[in-house]
Amino acid sequence: MAEKACRPNAGAAALNFFRGRRARSRLPGQQDFGAPRRTYKLAATKCRTFTGGIAVQVVLLKDVPSLGKAGEVVSVAEGYARNYLIPRKLAEPVSPGKLEELQRVRQQREKKQAEMQRRAEKVAAALKDRTIPVRVKAGEGGRLFGAVTAKDIAGALQRECGIAIDKKQVALPVPLKEIGTYPVTVRLAPGVSVTLQVAVLPE
Template sequence: MKVILEQDVPRLGKKGEVVNVNDGYARNYLLPRKLARVATASSLKEVENRRRREAEKEARAAQEAKELAQRLAGRTVTIAARAGEGGRLFGSITNQDVATAVEKELGLTVDKRRVEMKEPLKALGSYTVTLRLYTEVTADITVNVVGA
C-alpha cells in the first residue's frame, strides 16, 4: 500500500515522502497514529505540487543569495576598536561585530552565524572575511579594524 508520511518515521522516511508499506503496517500502525495517510491520485498530485513549490522557493532563495553575493563582493567595512601598544585590541572583533557593521554600513542584514572567521580579529589591520549566504554561495568582504 502506498502512503504519504505526515511525520518523520524512523527507518521508513521523512515527512512528505511517498513510501510503499505492507497493508497491515499501514492500517494497524501508521494510519491510526496519524503518521501517514493513504496515497490517492489527488493526494499524490498535491504532494507533487508541494515539492514543485518548494523547489521554486529554493531556487528563488539561491538566486537572491547570488545577487546579494554580487553586491557584497569586494565591499569594505570599517570597525573602530580600542587598541593598545603594537596595535593589539582590548578584546576582539567577533562575527557578531562584523554582522552589525555590515548592517550599519552597507544596509544589508547578515546573520552572525553566516560570518565565517577562522578566529576573532585581535589586532588592527585589514582582514578578509567570508560571508556564507547560502549552501554554496559565499562573498568575501574586507574588514578594516582601526583604532578608536
C-alpha cells in the same frame, strides 16, 4: 512394572478443540485479535518487502529518521504503515488528491528556493572583494580590548550595506583580536557564499 501410557489432559484437549473450531471459522488470512481495530485503506504497490509482505505507499507528515522527510512519498511494509506510522500521525495513505497537493507544494517550494538563490547570487556579486570596516577600542600594539566576533561582522554588514544576515552565516573560526584586514567568508544560501574583507580599525 510397565509404565502407564501418558494421556493428554482433558482440559488442554478441550481448549485445543475450541481453538481449532474458531480457526476454521475464520476466513483465509484473517487474524483473531479480540476486539475490532480501526482499519486504514492503503494502496498496495506491486512490490513486496524482503519478508514477503505487501509494500504500500504513504506520504510522510513528519520527518522519520532512516525513512524520509515530511512531504515525501515512501514505500513501507503494510503492517508498519497500518500499526505504527498512521496511528502516530507520522504518515497517511497516498491518494490522487494528496499527490496533486504535494506536487503544488513542491512547485511552490522550488520556486521560492530559486528566487532566494537569485537574490543570494546578486548579493554575493555586490559584496565580492568589498571591505567592511569594524571599529573597536584598541590599545598599544593593535591589541583589542575584546574581540570581533561573527555577530559584530553581521552587524557591520547591516550598517554598511543594508544586508541582514544571521551570525551563523559568518564563517569565523576564531574571533579577531588584533587590528588588521582579514578575509571572511559569508554563506548567503546553499551553494552561494562570498569572501569579503573585514577591516578591524581602532575607534
